[in-house]
Amino acid sequence: MNKGMSEIVKTISKIACPFILVFGISVIFYGHLTPGGGFPGGVVISACFVILLLAYGKEKVLSKLSLIKSDILHDIGAILFLSVALIGFSGGIFFLNVFNKGTLFSLWSGGNLLFSNIAIGIKVGTSLFLGISLLSMVRILYKGDKIEFYEKEEDIK
């Protein structure tokens, strides 16, 4: 059986997804110079995976970014953000921007802002994807007082 949506949607999303991903990454990386930043960029990245999920079904998207991998990545994102803040202690103050600020308006001009944007991007992108995919994949049924979880539509009787 052909899974997912029609051929038109699949083709369009196949073409669009790489661009959406690159756009998300650029929003993250230039967050301190242009509108955007870690959070919007992360949302755009997760939107890329959600489009794949809608167009192709879950097998295709889970082969690219499995739930376990995104679960680990979003913990790593949070710890990365905390460690960016902890690096400030080397200058004596929490969150102190200890890196050199580079030249104005270039990519390397914000010190630790770049790293914190990347960390937030990883965290938001993966956890939003995780949330949406869990909501769309898992079915919950009440049987009297008990709750049962199903991962496949066919298992529900």
Added chain:
Amino acid sequence: MNLIVFPVILNLFSAFLIALLWKKSKIYSGIACLCFSLLSLISVILLGKYVFQNQYILYYVGGWEIPIGITLMVDALSYIFLLVLNFILPLICWFSLTYMGKYVKSSYFYILFSLISTGLNGILISMDFFNIYVFLEISSIASYILVAFGLKTEELEASLKYTMLGFIGSVLILVSIGLILGKTGTLNIADFMNIAIGMDRIQLWFILGLFISGLALKTALFPFHFWLPDAHSLAPSPVSAILSGIFIKITGFYLLIRIVSNIFIMFSESKIIVMGLGLSSMIFGALMAIDQKDIKRTYAYSSISQIGYCALALGIGGYWGYLGAILHFIFHSLSKSLLFLNSGAIEYKYKTTKIDDLKGIEDKMPYTTMTGFVGMLSIAGIPPFGCFWSKIIIIISAIKAHYYGIAFIAVVVSIITLGYFLKLLRNIFYSKDENPKINEVNFNLLMPMVLLSIIIFLGGLIFSPNIKIYIDKAVSVMENFSYAQIMEK
């Protein structure tokens, strides 16, 4: 002064470290959570020396000065809250090592537990309206999930009700913070205090009204209390101990103290509102607690009643009122955490908390009975235990402020409290039952309760001038401190 951020960092780090490394292991996740909460207790204890030497300590995150950056502040008042919070949390974590073993995914409990600790510590150290809101939401959202941790139908229902009302409270607070930002252009409390003096009084009243109603929802004062009995009685017992013992007091009562006595000091009328809320919830909680069928529900209604005492003392004001409010916070936090842990220990053995099914616990679990006895008599206000001092000081404060009727009501409510606890003691602890299978709970469940009851007992006995010096500093913060002083320096 980097110590000031450590309670938040350690708990946040613990949450994500457990999520990354020990999600599959029940034992390691619990031990890691316990270690991190002990470390944060140590950092709070080390902080104490600096707080009591100076009047307050400020910390500029990232080195940015007041109107621009995030500012953290700890003074004697928030230090006492920090100390009580970080003292109770490791004990509850220790208790959970055994208790949460019956749940399938108990490592998730420790992740959420660490997030709650992060939020509560964060509220206490921040001096910024929006920061307070963010930490309030971190701890609230973690608590919504923890209430539904058992995944039974009624727990989910309680959690849903709690979530909805919690969000309404948060939104009321958020709207008033938005109005503050719109009217003054700043979120820093010290900066706001300077600008607010010249503002229109009606606008400030509106902001204050939203704030007080949002916080009353979070504190579960009388007209806003109805989510509390379900949420606190159906959650797993360690969670109830966190929620009833410290959570409602920090997300609600601590902020109410700050709002009423430090931030909106130009409105002395707001104290009367807080007093009325406190008085009504004191009476209502005590009356509702009498005829409950479940121990944890009785304790939950008792929490409403006792938080009413705190709010009443805050509303009466003056030296004695503030002293009573702080002391009642300290001892009621300890006693109510003890009682909920105690009900958890009973539930662990009997698999139920219905009063009708529990009989003769004294024969089988003597130490558990002893700790429950201490907790109940303490909250009822029997002399050697902690809450006796706080209650008598609240009554003295009412008499000093010439509220004789309120003093009388406080005494009557205290007697009702003693009444429903004596009923519990007689029915479930000291009654006859021939069920030989049940024996005393193990070391991990028992020791936190024993430690808490020793502290409550000693706290009542050694309430001496040596300790009172520190509490007096917190009282003077409530009486005289205004954030505007910070900007003058």
